[in-house]
Amino acid sequence: MVDVREKDYVVIVQCHIVKERCSGYNCERAFNERIGGFSAYPKDNGYRSLYMTCGGCCGQAVQRKLGHLVRRIKKHEGIGKDRIVVQLASCMTKDNYHSSRCPHLDYLRCLIAKLGLDVREDTFIDEKSEKRRKAGIYTVSD
Ligand code: SF4
Ligand code: SF4
Structure with missing residues (x-):
């Protein structure tokens, strides 16, 4: 289990296809209000955050984008990968009215693990969609 109290930097990865018509506002609000997938994050911790999309199917760009971040943030600020957590947006992890959950989720988890980064799931969780x-x-169904 990832202890978010030991993290300083949150990377929210969102579905590239869904982001073609979503501003990402609900993800940002969920993080700001510490609700949904962010409910474990203490409110008094001023986390840095970065939003990015997976780059499109099959999500391989995630490795390059996160790899770039890991190298840059270490070089410029000395922040190690142990201080970073990746949060996969609900449009990737859950079926919803935009689309079905990402069919490449396991692959994406593997790419992120390969970089040595912790990963968590969900951002905004809509009550109606949960129902x-x-x-x-x-x-x-078939
Ligand atoms: S989880 Fe919702 S708000 Fe966040 S990027 Fe996906 S569709 Fe947009
Ligand atoms: S379905 Fe998955 S791999 Fe394809 S764009 Fe969405 S999140 Fe990325």
């Missing part, structure tokens, strides 16, 4: 998920409304 619909539980009711199986977003379940794809």
Whole structure:
């Protein structure tokens, strides 16, 4: 389990396809209000944060983008990868009205683990969507 109290820097990775028509506001609000996937983050900790998309299917750009961040932040500020946590947005991790959850999620988790970064899941969690998920409304059937 990732202890977010030991982190300084949060990277929110969002689905590139969904971001073509989403500003990402709900992710930002969830982080600011420490709700949904951010409820474990202490409010009094002034985390730095960075938002990026996966770069499009199959998400391989995540490795390059996060690798770039890891190198730069170490070089310029001495922040090690142990101080960074990656948070995968709910549009990647959950079925919702925008789209189904990311089919490359396991691959993305592996890429992030390969970089030695901790990863967590979910950002904004919409109540109505949670009810619909539980009711199986977003379940794809044959
Ligand atoms: S989780 Fe919601 S607000 Fe965040 S990028 Fe995805 S669709 Fe947009
Ligand atoms: S479906 Fe997955 S790999 Fe494809 S753009 Fe969305 S998050 Fe990225």
